[in-house]
Amino acid sequence: MRLALIATVMAAILPFGAQAQSNQSNVVCGWTKADFDVVSAALAGTWQVNANTGVVRGMGITMPAVGKNIPPALITYASGQLMINLGAQFPLTYASGPNWNLSPPPGSPAPKQKFLSNADISAAAGCDSGLLPRLITKGHTSVGGVKTDFVTRLYVLNIDLMYGVTTSQFMSAAGPFGGTQVIVLSR
Numbered sequence: 682m683r684l685a686l687i688a689t690v691m692a693a694i695l696p697f698g699a700q701a702q703s704n705q706s707n708v709v710c711g712w713t714k715a716d717f718d719v720v721s722a723a724l725a726g727t728w729q730v731n732a733n734t735g736v737v738r739g740m741g742i743t744m745p746a747v748g749k750n751i752p753p754a755l756i757t758y759a760s761g762q763l764m765i766n767l768g769a770q771f772p773l774t775y776a777s778g779p780n781w782n783l784s785p786p787p788g789s790p791a792p793k794q795k796f797l798s799n800a801d802i803s804a805a806a807g808c809d810s811g812l813l814p815r816l817i818t819k820g821h822t823s824v825g826g827v828k829t830d831f832v833t834r835l836y837v838l839n840i841d842l843m844y845g846v847t848t849s850q851f852m853s854a855a856g857p858f859g860g861t862q863v864i865v866l867s868r
Contacts, residue, residue, distance in 0.1 A: 728867065730754050735847075739855065772818060831847055
């Protein structure tokens, strides 16, 4: 299954992949914050959102969660700021600092084959994951009438593909719940 996910990500970047092969590098590889500020408008547009499987935690148990269809997201760029519309507008900002590890923790029932390791991300992008631009958005939204806080971390694999994980927390009548879900944005 892990190979299937990597193949899916690779298939999404094939049109770009041919260009990357001829350039011998991924155009986003090594973008600094300054580079990103100059070219981030290239990410504006409509993106297909694939929310894959993940994990839900609550009431002392952890269980796998199924993927779901999400309407396309619109990323806009104005006055030097990227915004993503996921039913509401949220700032999408450049993330600096240490590289992320988006894999589920050891012992998690999350389907590990659906989560790409940093090595998998590097292979899919043709660039060390530590050199890829990373974006983060966070906020709260209402899911089924329940206020849900979320953070989405995305690796920009190329101009047309982002891979990441959304983590969320909410309070229900039964107590606090949280979740982690793989998310792929493509166009």
